[in-house]
Amino acid sequence: MLNAGIPMEAFLVVSTLMFFAGVYGFLTRRNLITILMSVELILNSVNINFLVFNRFLFPDKLQGHFFSLFIIAIAAAEAAVAIAIIINIYRHFNTINVEDVDKMRY
């Protein structure tokens, strides 16, 4: 069984690392696709959190599982719209580097 082996904390360490890797990537990366990947990293770390809490702490209720299923589906929809807009940006600016996409400024 899963319970006998790896402790819950180990999973949480992984998900926390993933979350902050995602935040770091979102703030420092310059390529729009990579930024999108960072966001997916954040969402997946949340998924791990939900599944782990569900599995270890509240195994009789499936709320965590539902939540992560919906997060997966919504992340896909988000990615689809974001990629469509990125294609459009590429057509306008000929680049997907955030530093060059700056028509509007304060």
Added chain:
Amino acid sequence: MNLNSFLLMRHEIVLIAVALIILIAEIFTSEQNKGRIRGLAIILFALNTIIGFFPATTGTLFGGMFTTIPLHIVVKNILNIGTLIVLIQSNAWLKTEENSDKFPEFYVLLISTLVGMFYMISAGDFLMFYLGLELATIPLAALVAYDRFRSQSAEGGIKLILSSAFSSGIMLYGISMIYGMYGSIYFDMLSPAMAMNSLTILAFIFFFAGMAFKISLVPFHLWAADVYEGAPVNITSYLSVISKGAAVFILTVILFKVFPTISDLWQKVVWVIAVMTMTIGNLFAIRQQNLKRFIAFSSISQAGFFLLGVIGGNEMGMTAIVYYMLVYIFSNLGVFGVIAIISNKSGKENMDDYNGLYHTNPMLSLTMMLALFSLAGIPPVAGFFGKFFLFTAAAQKGFYILVLIATINTIISLYYYLLIVKAMFINKSENPIPYFKSDFYTKLGLGICIAGLVIVGFASGIWETISKLAFGM
């Protein structure tokens, strides 16, 4: 589960039906008949707005995931009216050549976001709330990037989708912590269990930061100005009015329902954020020359005023928020209606271009003036009462310093709203914007806004109705 209980979701089901009918019409009509979809959409949506006012049953569905109470129905009807005005106002813009091949999508996407907001308002647990939130933001990003021949539009779209995805990621991380601690995502089960400990505080901060991103509160506001400027004018009006109003409402509901036991904490957070939002939004608004950016910053500072009702934390605050939402819809849509007409007809969006507008377009200028007075909170029009009730709600709880700061900010905002009025009525211009003849729909849209401003300002019954419903919750 019998099918009758689905009637609880009547507002949502009717809206989904409208969106699907428009989509089917778009798929199956030939090119030359396509123009009729515009009329069909407005008629269907007007019907939906009317159906919304029929007496509705209240209760819960799906084991508590979905709840409706009378106050939710009031808010949904208010949002319906606002969206109807947006649809009417955008009719002239959708008729233009560049939109001829894609205007049905505008309706489908816009109505989808409204469905999302409705589910968000009626949410009884975090899952439904999250679903509604995403349904409300993802189509909005597509709408912001709607104008595919303008590069600013695409830039605004990517900024909206990335910052909203990031913020919902942060918010979800907070929700996952709450789930891990209390083992439930249902609002009703969470609120008695919630206790003040460090993990709860951390989870709350994550959650609040995510929500603050969506409402564009300072210091999470940086995306707002670019998105508002990049989007087509009609979408900007929708973003700044409908979507912001819905998000503020749901934030209030969650703060009351889920976090009442740590209200000492969130009142401090909201206090600081409200002061920063009002002040910084105002200070940036003064500097702007582009009117869309100007309204973007002014609506950031208006969100700060909404927070005065949130911090009140009682029925009075709730009523004030809903009432101010109604007022804000009419006033901001009035301003945006005028900006949209002028921007679509002449392509001018700067404040200097409005010099001498009164001499060429007296009706437009008067409409704009009334709406701006309402935003600023000058007595005869509705905006004054809206602000007054918000201030009262905060003062009742003893936040006198906050109310004082808010009053100072009102005076600052009065200054820059009057700048536009001065440009229109007093400043002379070499080449003023020529006279426009507006079509029926444009006049209707502005007419509803003006009528709303005057009626809401003078009819005290509206306040009492909302108040009664809010106290009943």
Added chain:
Amino acid sequence: MSGEFLILFFIVAVVLVGGAIIFSNYAAPTSENAVKHDPYECGIPTKGLTWLQFNVGYYLFAIIFLVFDVEIVFVFPWAVVMKDLGMSAFIEIVIFFFVLVLGLMYAWKKKALVWE
């Protein structure tokens, strides 16, 4: 296994792997030549830029595929418990598919499925 073991395990992993890399860097004989820096391409020298641009049509298909691919997330749990839930669940999934098919028809109508 407790937290201390995890930390110990982590330190041992870093020391072993990092140590091996650093040690081999010093100990192994090295030789440099141009061929070593070529990307491996079946032994044939590469022609042109390796950073090719893909046809944007791939992305369009990928987007459409993505949406219809992920929808299985909802269908699979439904299929597992379909018999227990009965008719109302069946009607719900039919509505779900109806909306999905509308999306597909929309993509079809907009000629998104035609390869140019």
